[in-house]
Amino acid sequence: TVFLHEAFCDHEQVVFVSDEAAGLKAIIAIHDTTLGPALGGCRMYPYADEEAALRDALRLSRGMTYKAAACGLDLGGGKAVIIGDPLSQKTPSLLEAMGRAVERLAGRYITAEDVGTTVADAAEIRKATRHVVGLPVALGGTGDPSPTTALGVFHGLAAAVRHRWGADSLAGQHVAVQGLGNVGWHLCQLLHEAGASLTVSDVQASRVAKAVATFAARAVAPESIYAAEVDIFAPCAMGAVLNDDTVTRLRCAIVAGAANNQLAHEEHGEVLRSRSILYAPDFVINAGGMIRVASERDGYDQDLVDRGVAGIGHTLLAILQSAEAEDVPTQAAALRLAQTRLAQARAARALR
Numbered sequence: 001t002v003f004l005h006e007a008f009c010d011h012e013q014v015v016f017v018s019d020e021a022a023g024l025k026a027i028i029a030i031h032d033t034t035l036g037p038a039l040g041g042c043r044m045y046p047y048a049d050e051e052a053a054l055r056d057a058l059r060l061s062r063g064m065t066y067k068a069a070a071c072g073l074d075l076g077g078g079k080a081v082i083i084g085d086p087l088s089q090k091t092p093s094l095l096e097a098m099g100r101a102v103e104r105l106a107g108r109y110i111t112a113e114d115v116g117t118t119v120a121d122a123a124e125i126r127k128a129t130r131h132v133v134g135l136p137v138a139l140g141g142t143g144d145p146s147p148t149t150a151l152g153v154f155h156g157l158a159a160a161v162r163h164r165w166g167a168d169s170l171a172g173q174h175v176a177v178q179g180l181g182n183v184g185w186h187l188c189q190l191l192h193e194a195g196a197s198l199t200v201s202d203v204q205a206s207r208v209a210k211a212v213a214t215f216a217a218r219a220v221a222p223e224s225i226y227a228a229e230v231d232i233f234a235p236c237a238m239g240a241v242l243n244d245d246t247v248t249r250l251r252c253a254i255v256a257g258a259a260n261n262q263l264a265h266e267e268h269g270e271v272l273r274s275r276s277i278l279y280a281p282d283f284v285i286n287a288g289g290m291i292r293v294a295s296e297r298d299g300y301d302q303d304l305v306d307r308g309v310a311g312i313g314h315t316l317l318a319i320l321q322s323a324e325a326e327d328v329p330t331q332a333a334a335l336r337l338a339q340t341r342l343a344q345a346r347a348a349r350a351l352r
């Protein structure tokens, strides 16, 4: 069924990994290496079945290709998923077995931390492969990429606000942040410092209580955040949150957040446009972490990373302007930007 899978139309390679002794069952999806080796995190999640894991690996790896292409990185897109519960099934030997699987791909795929894995896990994986980034600072890495992802999202929000209202700051904007994890929390911090007011939700009550106390945020139940009357909705929890059930409930002017694959289907981008809601394509504005971990390969340079992350705002603004000029959904304009860069690289390679 892999060859017939709806999401397997343009992947270069999909590897199924099994290491019985280490308890490892994983899938590594390499979507496209036109621009460089495929970079993407290693997710660990208790998927309901193999189909769900495969779907995630295929969708997420394609997103990584577009993210790198749109942000001007010389990298391709890949992703690994480990099938299992990170709280009860993650062991050093499982991570090392994952490292061996990555090593066998000889650099075509570079892994990193992701949902369900940490910077410390990347260090375990490092024991078996050189092809891992997002390492602890003590090992020459750049540590947790989340603050940089949040900064990129913040630049994206500022660009969206500039495009929508001509405002040059986020002061006074009301933002609903869904998910107060690594990225969502840092984003709240940046928004609070910039003078925005916050409405927040999380399935973990302690995180919500902390945000209320720290940022004077208004708390709403997880299901109520979609209908919050705000200027901006920032999804920073899970994917597919913009779906048939939610897009008609939104009461915001802009959707801009960190979560991967926010649109359940491409047509939800069209629904947002028909409702005059400006959507900041996720793979463009959540690229900050990728820019940061990628910098480990050439020697981390803070200035270069800062410029790259600030560039997310400029890239998004150009995408929003071209979508408006051509009357197409912003997601379509962002995909076209990424696909154009890929097509140019393929054409240049064919001439060599």
Ligand code: NAD
Residues within 6 Å of the ligand: 115, 145, 146, 147, 149, 178, 179, 180, 181, 182, 183, 184, 201, 202, 203, 204, 207, 222, 236, 237, 238, 239, 258, 259, 260, 286, 287, 289, 290
């Ligand atoms: P995280 O696991 O640290 O945080 C996710 C938060 O969302 C948790 O606090 C969780 O309790 C909460 N949550 C889960 N379900 C929820 C729901 N239904 N309603 C409200 N809250 C809910 O993850 P993270 O690293 O902060 O990443 C957040 C999102 O951003 C993910 O989709 C991730 O793929 C994406 N992303 C993260 C990075 C990064 O650098 N960490 C980079 C790019 C994209």
